[in-house]
Amino acid sequence: MQFVEAHGAKIPAIGLGTWELSGHGCSRVVEQALRLGYRHIDTAQIYNNERDVGEGIRNSHVRRSDVFVTTKVWTTHFAPSDLLRSAKDSLVKLRLSEVDLLLLHWPNPHVPLEETMGALAHVRDLGIARHIGVSNFTVALLERAVAACPEPLVCNQVEYHPFLDQTRVLAACADHGVALIAYSPIAQGHAKQNEVLTRIGAAHGKSAAQVCLRWLVQQNVAAIPRTSRIERLSQNIDVFDFELTDDEMVEIFSLGSPQGRLVHTPTEPEWD
Numbered sequence: 097m098q099f100v101e102a103h104g105a106k107i108p109a110i111g112l113g114t115w116e117l118s119g120h121g122c123s124r125v126v127e128q129a130l131r132l133g134y135r136h137i138d139t140a141q142i143y144n145n146e147r148d149v150g151e152g153i154r155n156s157h158v159r160r161s162d163v164f165v166t167t168k169v170w171t172t173h174f175a176p177s178d179l180l181r182s183a184k185d186s187l188v189k190l191r192l193s194e195v196d197l198l199l200l201h202w203p204n205p206h207v208p209l210e211e212t213m214g215a216l217a218h219v220r221d222l223g224i225a226r227h228i229g230v231s232n233f234t235v236a237l238l239e240r241a242v243a244a245c246p247e248p249l250v251c252n253q254v255e256y257h258p259f260l261d262q263t264r265v266l267a268a269c270a271d272h273g274v275a276l277i278a279y280s281p282i283a284q285g286h287a288k289q290n291e292v293l294t295r296i297g298a299a300h301g302k303s304a305a306q307v308c309l310r311w312l313v314q315q316n317v318a319a320i321p322r323t324s325r326i327e328r329l330s331q332n333i334d335v336f337d338f339e340l341t342d343d344e345m346v347e348i349f350s351l352g353s354p355q356g357r358l359v360h361t362p363t364e365p366e367w368d
């Protein structure tokens with residue numbers, strides 16, 4: 097497994113996304129993923145599956161210190177006292193004494209960012225989260241968050257796959273030593289229909305989804321693909337034994353555009 101490093105955090109380059117997984121199915125997939133070698137699990141308060149994720153981690157019998165667990169605070173809990181309560185509540189549900197990474201899930205323009213960043217840093221100081229970061233932050237918001245936060249931010253988790261150009265966000269993350277964690281890294285399954293990705297994959301004996309993940313890893317980006325199928329769990333982590341050429345990387349970059357975004361919310365910021 098490779099790692100993406102940022103401000104002392106060692107983030108396993110491939111993790112398991114758990115959005116829309118729940119109940120016994122979720123805990124089973126988490127357990128199976130850890131048994132297959134995954135060491136990074138991504139959940140969120142709003143996914144309503146932190147209990148199941150925690151159960152999967154325990155059932156795997158992988159040492160807690162070997163697993164990088166991320167959760168996210170929902171936007172309605174960004175006032176300082178709410179944020180602390182919410183972070184503690186996530187620990188209770190996960191049955192963990194700390195998470196490795198705690199993120200603000202989306203920007204919330206209705207709560208002063210400076211207050212929220214102070215509260216997030218406080219949660220880190222208390223040992224509830226080993227590292228802190230943000231998600232769905234634009235370049236301008238990331239700049240403000242970094243300036244307002246007394247502790248380093250280790251990541252900005254954003255949508256990123258070959259069909260979405262994230263050049264500006266990548267550059268801003270690099271400027272601040274912030275890791276980019278790619279969500280929807282195989283374009284919510286759409287990658288598999290793409291002719292370019294399929295052709296490049298065939299040249300390496302890999303699938304289009306694996307090409308997406310490899311393309312991200314080669315940019316020093318971490319990715320958190322989600323699947324509920326055991327055979328795809330194995331496939332999605334099997335991306336460390338081949339390398340895309342410079343020409344293939346460039347060809348995949350040419351698929352990207354600002355219109356390639358799949359995830360939208362009514363309150364989303366004005367994207368870069």
Ligand SMILES: NC(=O)c1ccc[n+]([C@@H]2O[C@H](COP(=O)([O-])OP(=O)(O)OC[C@H]3O[C@@H](n4cnc5c(N)ncnc54)[C@H](OP(=O)(O)O)[C@@H]3O)[C@@H](O)[C@H]2O)c1
Nearest residue numbers: 113114115231279280281282283284285305321322323324
């Ligand atoms: N911070 C945020 O706001 C945010 C937003 C969205 C997502 N996320 C996180 O990012 C994770 C991943 O994003 P995502 O769930 O939107 O999309 P994704 O991982 O890009 O795609 C998941 C979809 O692709 C299919 N799939 C998985 N592996 C495959 C493979 N090897 N070949 C073909 N199809 C495959 C899955 O179906 P099967 O289950 O049938 O395999 C599922 O329908 C989420 O689970 C969540 O943890 C965060």
